[in-house]
Amino acid sequence: xxxxxxxxxxLALFAPGLIGAAPPAAPLAPAEIVxxxxxxxxxxxxxxxxxxxxxxxGRRVAIELAPAFAPVHVANIVALTRGKWFDDNAVxxxxxxxxxxWGGADPKxxxxxxxxxxxxxxxxxxxxxxxxRKLPFADPYAPATGHAEGWPVGSDGKLAWLTHCYGMVxxxxxxxxxxxxxxxxxxxxxxxxxxxxxxxxxxxxxxDGMEALSARPRGTETLGFYADPAQxxxxxxxxxxxxxxxxxxxxxxxxxxxxxxxxxxxRARANRQDDFFTRPxxxxxxxxxxxxxxKGR
Amino acid sequence: xxxxxxxxxxLALFAPGLIGAAPPAAPLAPAEIVxxxxxxxxxxxxxxxxxxxxxxxGRRVAIELAPAFAPVHVANIVALTRGKWFDDNAVxxxxxxxxxxWGGADPKxxxxxxxxxxxxxxxxxxxxxxxxRKLPFADPYAPATGHAEGWPVGSDGKLAWLTHCYGMVxxxxxxxxxxxxxxxxxxxxxxxxxxxxxxxxxxxxxxDGMEALSARPRGTETLGFYADPAQxxxxxxxxxxxxxxxxxxxxxxxxxxxxxxxxxxxRARANRQDDFFTRPxxxxxxxxxxxxxxKGR
Numbered sequence: 001x002x003x004x005x006x007x008x009x010x011l012a013l014f015a016p017g018l019i020g021a022a023p024p025a026a027p028l029a030p031a032e033i034v035x036x037x038x039x040x041x042x043x044x045x046x047x048x049x050x051x052x053x054x055x056x057x058g059r060r061v062a063i064e065l066a067p068a069f070a071p072v073h074v075a076n077i078v079a080l081t082r083g084k085w086f087d088d089n090a091v092x093x094x095x096x097x098x099x100x101x102w103g104g105a106d107p108k109x110x111x112x113x114x115x116x117x118x119x120x121x122x123x124x125x126x127x128x129x130x131x132x133r134k135l136p137f138a139d140p141y142a143p144a145t146g147h148a149e150g151w152p153v154g155s156d157g158k159l160a161w162l163t164h165c166y167g168m169v170x171x172x173x174x175x176x177x178x179x180x181x182x183x184x185x186x187x188x189x190x191x192x193x194x195x196x197x198x199x200x201x202x203x204x205x206x207x208d209g210m211e212a213l214s215a216r217p218r219g220t221e222t223l224g225f226y227a228d229p230a231q232x233x234x235x236x237x238x239x240x241x242x243x244x245x246x247x248x249x250x251x252x253x254x255x256x257x258x259x260x261x262x263x264x265x266x267r268a269r270a271n272r273q274d275d276f277f278t279r280p281x282x283x284x285x286x287x288x289x290x291x292x293x294x295k296g297r
Numbered sequence: 298x299x300x301x302x303x304x305x306x307x308l309a310l311f312a313p314g315l316i317g318a319a320p321p322a323a324p325l326a327p328a329e330i331v332x333x334x335x336x337x338x339x340x341x342x343x344x345x346x347x348x349x350x351x352x353x354x355g356r357r358v359a360i361e362l363a364p365a366f367a368p369v370h371v372a373n374i375v376a377l378t379r380g381k382w383f384d385d386n387a388v389x390x391x392x393x394x395x396x397x398x399w400g401g402a403d404p405k406x407x408x409x410x411x412x413x414x415x416x417x418x419x420x421x422x423x424x425x426x427x428x429x430r431k432l433p434f435a436d437p438y439a440p441a442t443g444h445a446e447g448w449p450v451g452s453d454g455k456l457a458w459l460t461h462c463y464g465m466v467x468x469x470x471x472x473x474x475x476x477x478x479x480x481x482x483x484x485x486x487x488x489x490x491x492x493x494x495x496x497x498x499x500x501x502x503x504x505d506g507m508e509a510l511s512a513r514p515r516g517t518e519t520l521g522f523y524a525d526p527a528q529x530x531x532x533x534x535x536x537x538x539x540x541x542x543x544x545x546x547x548x549x550x551x552x553x554x555x556x557x558x559x560x561x562x563x564r565a566r567a568n569r570q571d572d573f574f575t576r577p578x579x580x581x582x583x584x585x586x587x588x589x590x591x592k593g594r
Contacts, residue, residue: 094512096507096508096511096512097463097464097507097511121575123575123576138435138436138437139435139437140434140435140436140437140580140581140582141578141579141580141582165488166394166487166488167394175572175573176572176573176575189487190486190487190488191463191487191488191489191584191585192488192585193585194578194582194585195566195567195569195574195577195578195581195585197578198575198576198578199573199574199575199576210393211393211514211515214393214515215391215393215512215513215514215515216512217508218508218511218512269492270492272492275473276472276473277492277496278418278420278473278495278496279420279495279496280492281438281491281492281494281495282438283437284437284492285437285491285582287488288488288489288490288491288492
């Protein structure tokens with residue numbers, strides 16, 4: 001435990017998986033629940049929704065797209081990806097405690113054919129048809145906030161929308177009524193800017209390699225744009241997993257949010273019993289309860 | 298407006314200050330309220346509470362200490378600073394969407410004299426004596442959460458504590474009942490980990506230069522520790538402003554939270570009327586309402 005003595009903030013005590021054993025004396029920590037989750041607790045990320053970015057420095061970012069929430073914008077992003085819009089492109093903006101934005105390195109570059117130039121306002125969708133499992137804690141922003149298919153969802157009971165949690169991906173746009181085409185994307189790199197919910201089309205979530213976007217020098221111009229194009233972080237290539245051979249494809253799974261195990265995981269997040277904790281919070285907010293992701297199954 | 302057309306997420310339209318003018322047609326945006334705030338809306342950061350870190354790469358970080366919340370831990374940090382504990386020290390841990398931690402580069406280094414080796418559990422204090430202005434929106438974590446003297450404060454009405462918002466600074470510790478001495482500090486670099494509230498002594502807030510701690514490569518070892526000491530970010534020197542000559546001192550001001558102007562600012566944060574916004578959120582959480590800071594008065 002040499003390492004532990006140096007630590008400030010242990011995330012969890014990783015005890016051996018306890019599945020099948022006698023009921024443990026102490027409740028499982030969140031990470032223990034994840035580690036012990038059976039195959040049935042996970043849904044695979046579909047290759048056609050898995051966007052893989054190769055950065056200029058060799059880092060990789062994996063994004064799951066959410067066509068159930070913004071179908072036209074996602075179709076545009078697919079068309080832009082197939083048309084190599086994001087290849088030899090760049091991160092142009094990093095604003096501390098806010099967003100990293102990419103795709104707009106060269107505004108003069110011609111966009112691929114087949115784009116919807118002015119997509120509809122896919123900022124919300126009908127709640128009907130989504131099995132939202134409500135968080136049992138107050139959300140200041142929306143009364144029926146919870147999870148659907150592993151996505152963080154705000155809702156007023158009638159409409160539903162993805163919430164601006166850390167790592168969520170949205171479509172950059174100008175002023176209203178512009179909704180953006182998908183040619184410029186951003187991800188949240190700080191505290192959840194929930195005031196953007198219902199004002200922008202969210203289209204997915206970074207599920208791996210987030211540090212390739214978050215751990216970048218902040219731009220010094222207004223809104224965090226890089227003053228000098230030389231400061232930009234290059235993007236070498238972006239592909240959908242479905243554009244790759246099966247052997248080449250990376251695989252990810254997201255924890256299902258419609259199962260008792262996920263309910264137990266949320267409860268464990270809200271009531272941390274790990275040795276580190278003195279007072280469990282008794283609650284967890286939607287952006288501190290993002291569905292776990294695992295790689296390579 | 299060439300720049301604006303490229304933007305995804307304008308923060309605010311910076312209209313000219315409107316103070317003294319006839320009531321404007323549209324409510325002021327948050328940034329307009331800050332820009333127009335009179336001198337009486339601000340409190341100066343006391344030089345004895347202003348910690349200035351000089352990083353090895355020339356960047357500077359300013360931290361306001363909060364002795365009203367953790368007096369023994371803050372006194373230790375002052376003693377550690379005066380005793381040069383943090384000089385030629387380093388950032389040893391950066392964990393994505395969690396914390397950056399520094400001060401523990403060499404566990405064998407002798408600590409300066411005068412430290413309280415086992416400080417009391419300053420995780421909460423009495424709410425009495427703090428004029429907490431409650432946020433008028435639900436906080437899932439604590440019923441009486443709001444601001445006191447510009448600090449974000451959680452409260453159940455009897456006890457009060459600083460909340461783990463982006464940029465808040467806390468004292469690294471091991472397992473209970475250890476509370477840490479202050480020799481290792483961390484700051485939040487992601488979504489507010491509010492489950493740490495009341496479990497750790499928070500001692501202050503980064504009020505300037507946050508990117509010198511947040512925009513760093515994430516460590517690849519467990520909990521984000523750097524695998525190789527060569528990856529560490531060096532800290533050249535840490536001083537209190539009160540240790541400097543008056544000419545040398547940097548100055549900062551934090552917006553007062555006990556004034557109607559601050560109430561109006563919170564309302565504006567919750568009800569964004571800038572041209573960019575379609576649907577105001579109608580709410581704001583404590584970590585999206587951190588008191589504005591200004592420099593150099």
